[in-house]
Amino acid sequence: MDLLNHVIQGFGVALSFQNLLYCLIGCMVGTLIGVLPGIGPVATIAMLLPLTFKLPPTSALIMLAGIYYGASYGGSTTAILVNLPGEASSVVTTLDGYKMAQKGRAGAALSISAVGSFFAGTFGTVLIVLFAPMLTAMAQKFGPAEYCSLMALGLVAAVVLASGSVIKAIAMVFLGLLIGLIGTDVNTGAQRYTFNIPELSDGIDFAPIAMGLFGIAEIIGNLEKRVGGRHVVAAKISSLWPTREEARLAAPAIVRGTTLGSLLGVLPGGGPTLAAFSSYTLEKKLSKTPQEFGKGAVQGVAAPEAANNAAAQTSFIPMLTLGIPSNAVMALMVGAMIIQGIQPGPEVMTKKPDLFWGMIASMWIGNAMLVIINLPLIGMWVRLLTVPYRFLYPAILLFCCIGAYSLQNSDFHVMMVAIFGVIGYIFLKLGCEGAPFLLGLVLGPQMEEYFRRAMLLSRGDATVFLTRPISAGLLIVTALLLLLMVLPNFRKKREEAFHEEG
Amino acid sequence: MNRLFSKDLWSGLMFAGFGVLALVMGSNLAVGTAIRMGPGYVPRMLSYILIGLGLAIVARSLISPGETIERLRWKPVTMITIGVVVFALLFERAGLAPALVCLIFLAALGGQEFKLVETILACIVLTALCVVIFKLGLSMNISIIRGVW
Numbered sequence: 170m171d172l173l174n175h176v177i178q179g180f181g182v183a184l185s186f187q188n189l190l191y192c193l194i195g196c197m198v199g200t201l202i203g204v205l206p207g208i209g210p211v212a213t214i215a216m217l218l219p220l221t222f223k224l225p226p227t228s229a230l231i232m233l234a235g236i237y238y239g240a241s242y243g244g245s246t247t248a249i250l251v252n253l254p255g256e257a258s259s260v261v262t263t264l265d266g267y268k269m270a271q272k273g274r275a276g277a278a279l280s281i282s283a284v285g286s287f288f289a290g291t292f293g294t295v296l297i298v299l300f301a302p303m304l305t306a307m308a309q310k311f312g313p314a315e316y317c318s319l320m321a322l323g324l325v326a327a328v329v330l331a332s333g334s335v336i337k338a339i340a341m342v343f344l345g346l347l348i349g350l351i352g353t354d355v356n357t358g359a360q361r362y363t364f365n366i367p368e369l370s371d372g373i374d375f376a377p378i379a380m381g382l383f384g385i386a387e388i389i390g391n392l393e394k395r396v397g398g399r400h401v402v403a404a405k406i407s408s409l410w411p412t413r414e415e416a417r418l419a420a421p422a423i424v425r426g427t428t429l430g431s432l433l434g435v436l437p438g439g440g441p442t443l444a445a446f447s448s449y450t451l452e453k454k455l456s457k458t459p460q461e462f463g464k465g466a467v468q469g470v471a472a473p474e475a476a477n478n479a480a481a482q483t484s485f486i487p488m489l490t491l492g493i494p495s496n497a498v499m500a501l502m503v504g505a506m507i508i509q510g511i512q513p514g515p516e517v518m519t520k521k522p523d524l525f526w527g528m529i530a531s532m533w534i535g536n537a538m539l540v541i542i543n544l545p546l547i548g549m550w551v552r553l554l555t556v557p558y559r560f561l562y563p564a565i566l567l568f569c570c571i572g573a574y575s576l577q578n579s580d581f582h583v584m585m586v587a588i589f590g591v592i593g594y595i596f597l598k599l600g601c602e603g604a605p606f607l608l609g610l611v612l613g614p615q616m617e618e619y620f621r622r623a624m625l626l627s628r629g630d631a632t633v634f635l636t637r638p639i640s641a642g643l644l645i646v647t648a649l650l651l652l653l654m655v656l657p658n659f660r661k662k663r664e665e666a667f668h669e670e671g
Numbered sequence: 672m673n674r675l676f677s678k679d680l681w682s683g684l685m686f687a688g689f690g691v692l693a694l695v696m697g698s699n700l701a702v703g704t705a706i707r708m709g710p711g712y713v714p715r716m717l718s719y720i721l722i723g724l725g726l727a728i729v730a731r732s733l734i735s736p737g738e739t740i741e742r743l744r745w746k747p748v749t750m751i752t753i754g755v756v757v758f759a760l761l762f763e764r765a766g767l768a769p770a771l772v773c774l775i776f777l778a779a780l781g782g783q784e785f786k787l788v789e790t791i792l793a794c795i796v797l798t799a800l801c802v803v804i805f806k807l808g809l810s811m812n813i814s815i816i817r818g819v820w
Binding site for chain 1: 690700724758783797809
């Protein structure tokens, strides 16, 4: 009954007026950026990070989490109504969701996606409650060697499951690890790559880097594309109620999507986008009428929507229990915790039960809020889409600059935003993805710590990583993942999963 | 032509370049031994790996060049970057309002169409918004115009 007590404690924390308010703010901001193309959760969270310093840690994390799962809700609204995916995770929803809307079933598509997401969110939350304590107990047996191997696995898995060239992504991870080492060496106090800049001696701040890579570079890229006037013709919403037939088809698809999404969310590098694509492929394979897909199949909306939300929830599991982020947003959440003076890892659950259970409870509350925010207010969100990009990007730029400044009240960080904006633009042009870089950057300092400690304990014997069973197991899985990538068959499958119909 | 503007070729060179840069700049850091690692041990290890990966990507691009780099447009990247840098220089010295105006104007000039009236309006709205959110709402210690408010 320990578990039940924890959950009750969690709801006690999450239901306080202040935390409810921050949860609501997070969900609103999340929906907003989900609706607006051109700004994603990574840039938003980085931008708002400095503002959360003054908040208590629990409220801060509740709000940031709300932005993350709120974005995937908002993204699907525009995917269905105007064929514009607000987020990468709702790209698949445009395939059948928009077709449904054109057939006059926009209301049904929206409510199915909202109900599916809510069901998936609830299921994901229950999974966290059940599995987090187990994983935490396991993680407490980990020594430095195991941690180091676990991080290696996390980084490699993130690369293999992401889209794009694998070798370039791996190089991005290493570049991130290297840049993450900037600052004072913990063991010797030596200055590394600090160029005598005092702001760098505490280590390089990841928030301005994330703003530059995901905010500024994104804006520059969008301005280049020469988007013409956006013709937004929103489909009319009639009744929100699905027909009996639609409900019959959607229900099992939601369950399958939730299951697959929950599994993929836990995997490092999985996350909502992969979950949505995979579950769409799965539904199409299982369906008796695969020719309906792409023409407004209900399952093609229900399953990916459930899957992306389930994955958004379960991707918190490795972050909360092991301190290992599985995607770029989780990397920022790890950073947010460190800023608040909390070392992410298995101790969070035992030492900060309020924070841990409060955050989980708030996710369920947030999911319920999102259904309420989204369905009745849909008209308002869609109208926001008509705001031209030329009004939007100066505001994003401005908030990035002020956010970076307020990190430490120093213009040095604003300069960093400018520098990493240019670097991010170069990455963009060369087809190098920012997410693996950010993961490496956040994990770099910890990984070095664990590596050095493990080597010290083993008296310089590098085989320690292979002689300890758990560590060896983790490294074997890492090696297998890398091996998979060499197999032509798997590579083809992987590319298919990311380019479904286009 | 295709070969020369390959994305892979240049990204490989970039990674190798970063690796070499890290090696050169970290040459003063003591490497130490595997048991007692100095501050330079891990950076050096990472630099070598990065150079290796970079060269591998270059080698691959020589065999199959892959995608070519799309044409660069200089206007957005230069205007936006200058905007952010000017903001950084002016924010403490002159205050939020002048920094904001410069940033918004430079950013608008980097866009596809520049409309003077709209840009002026955007400056006014955003200044008001910032005053409300940051100065009054979050009571941050920033001055709107240095020496005045």
